[in-house]
Structure formats: C-alpha cells, structure tokens
Amino acid sequence: MSEQQQPPRRVTLKDVARLAGVSHQTVSRAINDKGEIDPDTRRRVLDAARELNYRPSRFARGLVRPGATTLGLIVSDVVNPFFPELIAGVIEAAEAKGWQVLISSTQNHQSREPEVIRTLAAQVDVLIGYLSEPDATLAGATEGVPLVVLGRPVHEPAFGGVVVDAAAGVRAAVAHLVASGHRAIGMIDCPTAAGGVPDRRPAFLAAMAEHGLTVADDAIIGGSPTVEDGEARFTLLRAARPDITAVFTFNDLLALGAYRAARRLGVSVPGDCAIVGFDGLPIGELIDPPLTSVAIDKRRMGAVAVAEAARLLAGEPAGRVTLPVELVVRGSA
Amino acid sequence: MSEQQQPPRRVTLKDVARLAGVSHQTVSRAINDKGEIDPDTRRRVLDAARELNYRPSRFARGLVRPGATTLGLIVSDVVNPFFPELIAGVIEAAEAKGWQVLISSTQNHQSREPEVIRTLAAQVDVLIGYLSEPDATLAGATEGVPLVVLGRPVHEPAFGGVVVDAAAGVRAAVAHLVASGHRAIGMIDCPTAAGGVPDRRPAFLAAMAEHGLTVADDAIIGGSPTVEDGEARFTLLRAARPDITAVFTFNDLLALGAYRAARRLGVSVPGDCAIVGFDGLPIGELIDPPLTSVAIDKRRMGAVAVAEAARLLAGEPAGRVTLPVELVVRGSA
DNA sequence: TTGTACGCGTTATCAG
DNA sequence: CTGATAACGCGTACAA
Numbered sequence A, B: 001m002s003e004q005q006q007p008p009r010r011v012t013l014k015d016v017a018r019l020a021g022v023s024h025q026t027v028s029r030a031i032n033d034k035g036e037i038d039p040d041t042r043r044r045v046l047d048a049a050r051e052l053n054y055r056p057s058r059f060a061r062g063l064v065r066p067g068a069t070t071l072g073l074i075v076s077d078v079v080n081p082f083f084p085e086l087i088a089g090v091i092e093a094a095e096a097k098g099w100q101v102l103i104s105s106t107q108n109h110q111s112r113e114p115e116v117i118r119t120l121a122a123q124v125d126v127l128i129g130y131l132s133e134p135d136a137t138l139a140g141a142t143e144g145v146p147l148v149v150l151g152r153p154v155h156e157p158a159f160g161g162v163v164v165d166a167a168a169g170v171r172a173a174v175a176h177l178v179a180s181g182h183r184a185i186g187m188i189d190c191p192t193a194a195g196g197v198p199d200r201r202p203a204f205l206a207a208m209a210e211h212g213l214t215v216a217d218d219a220i221i222g223g224s225p226t227v228e229d230g231e232a233r234f235t236l237l238r239a240a241r242p243d244i245t246a247v248f249t250f251n252d253l254l255a256l257g258a259y260r261a262a263r264r265l266g267v268s269v270p271g272d273c274a275i276v277g278f279d280g281l282p283i284g285e286l287i288d289p290p291l292t293s294v295a296i297d298k299r300r301m302g303a304v305a306v307a308e309a310a311r312l313l314a315g316e317p318a319g320r321v322t323l324p325v326e327l328v329v330r331g332s333a
Numbered sequence C: 001t002t003g004t005a006c007g008c009g010t011t012a013t014c015a016g
Numbered sequence D: 001c002t003g004a005t006a007a008c009g010c011g012t013a014c015a016a
Helices: A013-020 A024-031 A039-052 A057-064 A083-096 A110-121 A136-139 A165-180 A201-210 A228-239 A252-264 A296-315 B012-021 B022-029 B041-053 B058-064 B085-094 B111-122 B135-139 B166-179 B203-210 B226-238 B254-264 B298-313
Strands: A071-075 A100-106 A126-129 A147-150 A158-164 A187-188 A218-223 A244-247 A274-279 A292-296 A320-323 A326-329 B070-075 B100-105 B126-129 B146-152 B161-164 B185-189 B218-224 B247-251 B274-279 B294-297 B318-323 B326-328
Touching: A013 A024, A013 A039, A057 B058, A071 A110, A083 A100, A083 A296, A083 B100, A100 B085, A100 B111, A100 B326, A110 A126, A110 A136, A110 B100, A110 B166, A126 A296, A136 A147, A147 A296, A147 B294, A147 B318, A158 A165, A158 A296, A165 A201, A165 A292, A165 A326, A187 A201, A187 A228, A187 B100, A218 A228, A228 A244, A228 A252, A244 A252, A244 B126, A252 A274, A296 A320, B012 B022, B012 B041, B022 B041, B070 B085, B070 B111, B085 B100, B085 B294, B085 B298, B111 B126, B111 B135, B126 B274, B126 B298, B135 B146, B135 B166, B146 B298, B161 B166, B161 B298, B166 B185, B166 B203, B166 B247, B166 B274, B166 B294, B185 B203, B185 B226, B218 B226, B226 B247, B226 B254, B247 B254, B254 B274
Parallel strands: A071 A100, A071 A126, A126 A147, A147 A158, A158 A320, A187 A218, A187 A244, A244 A274, A274 A292, B070 B100, B070 B126, B126 B146, B146 B161, B161 B318, B185 B218, B185 B247, B247 B274, B274 B294
Antiparallel strands: A100 B100, A292 A326, B294 B326
C-alpha cells in the first residue's frame, strides 16, 4: 500500500504489442483512438494494455508532439492567503500568452527549495518563485531553466526579479497614523518572514524619524508571519507598552491575530488601538472593522513576473522591477 | 512582445555543438557540469549556448533520466479559500509517497476543464481534480492518465471518486438550529456551485421535514458561491422573510457575505439572525462572531484522494469514498 | 579530454 | 487495416 512506486521497468508499447500479438504501432493507434484499425484488434490491444497496466510515457510523447510553453510557479505556502491572488495573476498573464502554468509549493520548508526547483525545472520552460534560499543555492538547482525571483532583492545576474517598494509603504502607513494623531506607535515585525522578505524595522524607524518620533526598543516586537503569532505578540506588546495607541504589523496575518487579541483583551479597534497591516489581503475587507493595510497588487505582481519570464525566455537580459504599493485606509486606522 | 512563442524549430544540443565546433556530446557535458572537460572548451560551449538561447528539452531529459511519480491536481479557483487546505492535504500525502505535485487551475471556467486536463495529463502520471464537466467529457481528455474526481458523484467506472456526506451535514446543521429554538429557517443555496457540487436544497427540505417543519419557497434563495452573492441574497431574503431567525448557507463564502449584509442592515448575529455555513474555512474563526459551520476535513480529503490515485496507479479498481463532515459550533448559531 | 554509436518510448510516414 | 522504419533531443557507454 505504501510502495515507493519503484518500477523495475516501465511497461511500454512494445510490451503491450507482444502480449496482443501485434506491432507496437498498432498499439499506438489503439491507445490514441486513431481510426484506421480493426475493432477487434483494437479491443484486443486495449485489453492487453489494461492487463499490463500500461501508461503512456509523457516524456516520449512530449518529445514527439510539439508542446506549448509551460511556466512553473513556486510558492512557499498554499495556505497563506497572500499567494492565491499572486497565483491568479500569473495564471491570467500566462494564459494570455498561451502558456500553461504549473504550481508547486515548498510548504514553508525553505530547505526544500532546491529540490522543488529541480523537479519543477524538469517539467517547465521557465520558473517564477517566491524563494528564500540564497541566489547561489537556487542557481545550482535550476538546471539551466530561467528563473524570476519574487519578493526579495536578487543578485544573480541571470535571475529576473520583482520586488515591492516596502519602504514607501511603511512611510505611508506611518504618515497616516501620525496624521491621525498617533505618537506612540508600536510594531510587530517579522525578521524571518517566509519568502526571504527583509524585515521592515529599518524602514519603520526611518519613517518615524521623519516625523521627529523615536521608537523605544520594546515597542517593536518580532514574530513569525502568522495569525497565531499576531495574537500572542499583540498581547505581549499591549502588556509591555500600554501607552501605545497604534500598531503597525509586518503583514495582514499578524494584524488579524492582533484583532483577535484585542477582542479578547477588550481593546477596541481603532478606538483604543489602531491597527495597520501590510499586504492588502481580501480577508481584510471581511472583518470588522475592515483592516487598513498597505496593499500589494498581487495580481499585477504575477503579471509583471510573467513578463519578466518572457524576457528571459527570449534571451533578453534579466530585468529588475519594483512595484509600488498603496495604503488602503479602511476602518482599523 | 506578445509572440505566441511559435518555435520555428527548437535549438538543440547539436546546434550549439556546431556553433562551438565540438560534438553534441561535449555540449552535454558542459551544460550538465560534468567534470571531464577542458575549461576552455566549456566556456566556449556555454557561450555558444547562451548566444543561441539554448534550453534543454525537458522531455528528452525525462526520457533518459528515471523520474519520480508526478501527480497533477486541478482546482477550479485558486482564490477560493476552500482549496488551499485541500491542496495542502494532497501535497502532504503525495510527499509522504515521494511523489511530486503539480497544480493547475481552471479559474472558474468550467469549459476549460478538458483543455487543462489535457495539458496537465501530458505532464503527470495521475490526476486529481475538482471537476464539473460530465464524466464523458472528462474521459475524452485524460488521454489514458488515471483520474480521481472530487466533490461530486462519479459514474465513469475508470474514475476514482471522493465526496463528502453533505446530507448528513445539512441534517446536523438543521438539528442544531432547531434545538436552539429556531423554526423559521431560511437557506441560501447554490444550484450552480463550481466543482459540480449538487445543491443541498433537497437535503435541507428533508432535514426540516424530520422536525416537522416545512419550508416556503421564498425562504430558499439561490446564488453563486461568493461573498458578494451572499451579501446580496441575505439582504433579499431578509426583505422577503423578516420572520426568519436563522439562515443556512451553501458555503462559508456565502455566510461571510451574509455577515456583511447583516452588519450593514443592523441585524445582529446571532441575536437577530443565526447563521450556519458549510465548509469550515479557516476564515470562519477570524471573524466576529466566529462562524458556526459544517466543516469538511479538506486535508483529509486531499490525503484520501492521493490514496485513491495510488490505487489507480497500481491497477486496482477505482474506489469511491464518502467522507464524513462535522458541525463545528462557534458563535454564529 | 573528446567523439561515435546507441537507446529511451512514442508518433508519423510510407509500404505492404 | 497493419507493420517496418525513421525521427524527436538527450545522456551514457565505450572507443579514440
């Protein structure tokens, strides 16, 4: 039941042919439903194929048949609501070019990236990925397949890159908070965010400084980018710094967790404490109050990545794109 | 810029070899970083490859190298929060078998299913899909690749099938509502749900009848399974039947929309109107009040589907599995 | 270190 | 209607 599918040898057309007492050619005809074949022969061949549990080799087929361009997309976690829209953007853009899309996930196991890249690289013509491993490590796994890296700076000259102007987003969030009268602003950061996204602490400090505000060390607290951690960190932050009237989180998932904690603590949002997230997830609109967030146009990011992939495929030099972000003010701040 | 990537002819190893003035063999060595090659030759070959924009053929490679089993998963919409957990379940189970997973999406275009199946079938050993098209249509597209159909009854003998015991879920939801004192219960159904999921109206009527309750026609309203429709339908339902004290929705997305409408209408949940969803999406826990829902164990569904896929691959007869569901009572009812 | 010959499993062509 | 035979592009002996 848990055999590792270790095929001693593949069942091929010829095996079926032998059993059916025909040529491998005839088998091919039967399998592919070509017309020019005797119904009886056809049946006999199909029976033999079933008996042998024959499956056509996709590689041999692909070798002979001309195939469309296929793009491979690697994300770090399918359950993270950040990715679906990105994926949708990639699919839409790829479809417009007549390309096919294959998606793969590392399920938050960063160390598995090389392996995932390698296997996917064997199936596609070009790769796009939200990857954390160092460029050099990735380069060793692509096997010559072009790669566009998302969400973090790239250095490898051969890689395309698409990032987001996070600093501008942080600045906008802080400016909004300050304009609303907040002075004591805390932050839940994420030093080890999946996807290799650099933390936003420096940008936050700089933005605050622009308004003449300094931030105490205990007003910034780190966590992993999950709802659970958001809940825990907000609770901690609240306990350590009751004077804080607004919290800026590394992403919306953390903000969602903060909501939960606030509800549990009896802290009203935004009355007692304003909250600003980052990412602009669709969920933000569904909660009460709707979440104010620095939104990333994830669909566009996907589309831009596909465009970069096309460049690479065309043999043009790799491009580096920085996407703007937009502060979407809703109810939470 | 929008070339349909119509390769006049593929650049092959031999082309590179010709340009570099070596045998195609030497090129292979250079590309694959084999040791036994003169650094100078290597460089020359690599340059030639870059100049020609050479890419190895994944098919030719796969043909020669032994590859792992690859499973293709087709969903109807990556943005629908129902799927991520299912995908995660499939990935986990497949990984445990040493299989690789490729995901593809029809993006809610049911008519595109055959095409997606066909292209994915060319890349994988076995397929799992949330598919709406009739069995016969699907069968015409699989090209001999085994298929496990999710979420709806299957008839094609060759297909594996995994469904959920929706009727039991509806019964549990209604029983809970009735036990809480509700008598006038409305429903937002979804006759055309993506994924070919049959509507739950009959099950709802039957469940109500078990408690001696009848349902007027205008207490059941249909929509598409989206937040937007949930909002609109709830508003309509409320207007048509102000006496209704509880609403059961086809899925959680509709319930989320109902929340929104309720908030806008000043209807308190569950005070003025209780709400019960279906699917048990993670989002349900994040909203206020937390959503009571008939939960589907989507990860398990994925795992079971993989097991069915393994059966098919082993040549065993196709299996049909029905998964239980569980009413998770939270705050909304 | 480099080149030659062969096979991987399939489909297409062309005879029979 | 059926069967040889030749590709498809690449990697792996083995020979040079």
